[in-house]
Amino acid sequence: MDKQSRTYQAYVQILKEELIPAMGCTEPIAIAYAAAKARDVLGGMPDKVEIGVSSNIIKNVKSVIVPNTDGMKGIEAAAAAGIVGGQADKALEVIAAVTTDQKAAMRTFLKQVPVTVKAIDNGFIFDIIVTLQQGSDSAVVRICQYHTNIVLIQRNSEVLLDHTAQETKQLCGDAAPAESGLTDRALLNIADIFAFADTCEINDIRPLLETQIRYNTRISEEGLRGDYGANIGSTMLKFYGEDVRNRAIAKAAAGSDARMSGCELPVVINSGSGNQGITVSVPVIEYARELGASDETLCRALALSNLIAIHEKAGIGRLSAYCGAVSAGCAAGCGIAYLQGADLKAVSHTLVNALAIVSGIICDGAKASCAAKIASSVEAGILGYHMYKNGQQFRSGDGIVTKGVENTIRNVGLLGREGMRETDKEIVRIMMQEP
Template identity: 65%
Template sequence: MEKSSKIYQEYVAILRRELVPAMGCTEPIAIAYCAAKARAALGELPDKLEIAASGNIIKNVKSVVVPNTDGRKGIEAAAAIGVVAGDETAALEVIAHAKEEDKAKLGDYLASTAITVTSTESDHVLDIIVTASKGSNTACVRIVNEHTNIVEITRNGEILFQKEIVDTPETNKPDYDSLTIEDIYDFAMTCDLDDVRDILERQIKYNTAIAAEGLKNNYGANIGSTLRKAYGDDIRIRARAIAAAGSDARMNGCELPVIINSGSGNQGMTVSLPVIEYAKEVGADDEKLLRALVLSNLVTLHEKEGIGRLSAYCGAVSAGAGAGAGIAWLCGGDYKAVIHTIVNALAITSGIVCDGAKASCAAKIAAAVDAGILGFEMYRNGQQFYGGDGLVLKGVENTIRNISRLGRIGMKETDKEIINMMIGK
């Protein structure tokens, strides 16, 4: 692919926009960020907080441990830590550098502050409104569609900032519609790695560190270490275990950052850690590892674009197929191997639902990575799923479109029922 081409520049921009650091599960962190912005707009420490959130936000915050909160879970903890210790300029790292003296205030603040949480009927699956008050003063901040996409800030009814809510929240957003598996493969094979080296090396560094933490210490259900203990040291087990271990740590309060993909730390780890582990196994050099990561990251972003950031469809499925694509290429596969791996993997795990961020995400990640690996092993053993097999259609893009339709449209009612069950309706 020509470096001067529009598609080349779009792909670099997409990777730079998406592969960014976040400390803590991105939904509670989005609430913390919104609350920190509300405190800043108010200009003083609020003694009353009102949080209105869409069902998918409530679903993804309910059961996950918020970092720097001494093991607390839920929306109240996320908003409160954003208020007392958040850096409103730091986006998804809003509480990453919280000072010890500020974190120590959290318990008293939660005990003395009136915090209410309501579910908002919104047309947007990602919608957060935080209203912070002190005496007669009130500030309100709203985030829509993406985790840091602030659409309005007001103080005492005066609009301080406002922009139109649109499906594409940024006027200068890269062209995600330009993503195709064929062009992604071409870009991964030919791009100047210096254009993306820094973000990929950061992904390797950050995600490997949290996975090591998850394997070493006690987090959640310890899926990563359980896989190793139960099934041994085969590369197929190690690839699943290392991704699961990163999720073990992240879903259960580890204070290390990760590099996300499609707005999700779990997806960022799923798409990268198995590929890194396979690169070690096959003795791949740095260049080959980086190209495999370009491939796995962009494949996942392409799959997820049609589904959306949040849905009833487990994001690990897309990331597992993306990891499978990277693994297939590392193991000597060509373009044909990559596309068959993607289709096979999506056919295997397309029924996994998202019931929020929590410890069991690690087990779903292990299953999704297993599907990615099996998808490739099927291909190199002369096996595949064919068009007409369930949701599989002839052509990788057609299959991806079917999966996108399932996640975005077909599972809307499923999503509502999952949320109702989780909040006890």
Template identity: 60%
Template sequence: MEHNSSIYREYLRILEQELVPAFGCTEPIAIAYAAALAAQTLGERPDRLLVEASGNIIKNVKSVIVPNTGGMKGIQAAAAAGVVSGRPEDKLELLEGLTEEQRGEIRDYLQTADIRIQKAGGCRTFDLTVTVWAGNREARVRIADSHTNVVLVEKNGEILRTAGTDEEGSQAEAKSSLSMEGIVDFALTARLDDVKQVLDRQIEYNMAIAEEGMKHAYGANVGKVLLAAYGDDVKIRARAKAAAGSDARMNGCELPVVINSGSGNQGITVSVPVIEYARELGAGEEQLYRALLISNLTAIHLKEGIGRLSAYCGAVSAGTGAGAGIAYLLGGGYEEIIHTVVNTLANVSGIVCDGAKASCAAKIASAVDAGILGYYMYRNGQEFVDGDGIVKKGVESTIANVARLGRDGMRDTDREILDIMIG
């Protein structure tokens, strides 16, 4: 790919926009961010809050710990933490600097403030509005489609900002140019200096939380169970460390991660198994970077048609990306990579998302396992072909079918999951 071409610059922009740090599960952090921005707009600490959130946001906030709050869970805790933090400029990292004194303030604030929750209307899977009041003064912030895409800021009925979609519009336009052929071309020809900073940060952050998850007890300890049951072969270790990172993140570990497609779990899944394989194989820095480019961009490509939030588990897209990156590290070229993608999607595309919680780690382990199996199937002359269920001839046709399944076919599933979870 020509380095001065528009598509090369678009691919770089996708990486810069998607691979960003986040402190804690991104849905509660989005609520905290909206609440912090609303309180800042109001100009004083509110005594009442209304959080209107789409079902997928409610689903993903219900069971995870809000980071740096001393173990608090839920939408009210996330909103209160955002108000107390007072740092909306830090976006998805705004809770990282909370002090012990502020944690006490959050607990007190939850006792005194009236914080109400309401399911948002409309059909957007990611829709969040936080309205705050102090006396008869009011401010409102709305975020739509992705975690930091502010589309409305309002104070006392006066609109201060609307349709903050310039960045998101550019992002959507850039992502529409993604294809497996373009991804592999970009990954194999990219100047390493152009991607080094963003990938180094991903390696540092995501391996740190994976190692933390392996050292200590978090959640269901899926990583430790895998190693104890199956040994420390790299195929197991790759799954175990990714699962451990998720277990830590879902259960209160106060370390940041670099996300992918708006998700920290997906960010861990696309990176940790690839890094673990690179270390096992003695791969050089260049090989690792190029493998991570394939993994990250494949996952983003798969998610763009599905949407940020869905009943379709995002670990599947990320595990598919990891399989593609591992295929490259094991000597695979374009054909091996795309057949790994198809074989993986044919296997585990039925995994549902029932919110962010401890079982995400087990789903990650399954998705990464499917990605690795997908590569070894093709290497041994086996593959799923056109007509095998949702598989169609051509990798992009299969990806389009998966997008349709996750975006359209699982809407009713999404509603049923939410009804089951919240009664």
């Protein structure tokens, strides 16, 4: 691929936009980020906090432990962490440097300061509005569409930043809403992704991917060593053996085990999700080690898997009732196939086969069971490739599978974005009824 081409430059930029470090589940961290920014705008600690969040934020924050809070869960805990110990300039690592005293201060803050949480629906699946008050002074920060996209900053009656009108325009049309400030994901397609990964100047992407390898390997290993969540990773190794296939599945699951239980190690995310970042990378890394692949080959395989996952998610949206681990696990299967010499045809069939197997997995929020869904998705990705190697495939007309990998990806996008809207609402209603 021509390095000067629009597509090449876009793919490099997309990787830079998506493969960023984050500590903790990204939805509560986004709340902490908004809260820390609002505290800075206010210029002091608030005596009242109001938080408005869209239903998908409620879903993804309800059951996950916020790191660096000594085990606290929920929207209120995430906001308190940002207000008391957050460093807004660190974005998705906003609470990475919290001190022991600040952890204790968070609990005191929640006892002393009223925090009100309400559901909002402004047409955005991803929407967070944090309002802090200190006497007669107030500060408002709004994050919309994706985790670091601050669209409104206001202090008292003075509007310091307002991109809300621009964001509202993005809601028009039948496609997934465009994300302002980010490179156009419509340029992504499997053929060009394969060409880019296979021929790109490796130093253009190496720093991003080396950080992903280092961070995501470390948290997966911590997940296997410790006692986190439902311990899906260590259970996989205990009962299904330690061949490379099972190690790839188990280590990806273990990273999620740790992350969903408040592990304070950072990960490099994909499509706004740490779980997806782990899923799309750790299995590929494990296979590369088993196969003795060079560092360059591993980077190319990771570029392929990361971009395929981003391509899949672009049509679905950041949050949905469609489990994001599915997109990442199927993409990991493509990266594993590439490591074993797969060409474009093999990668395309791997992806279609895998999507046909696991596209029915729902997202019911961030929590311990995410690790098990990751295990199933990575297994499907690997099976998808082995099916192709065995001369087998799912064909057009088999359910949502249709002729051509791009058409099948488009069908999955419609399923996740449009078809599962009511499912998403019902999931949130069910979750809110729990004691």
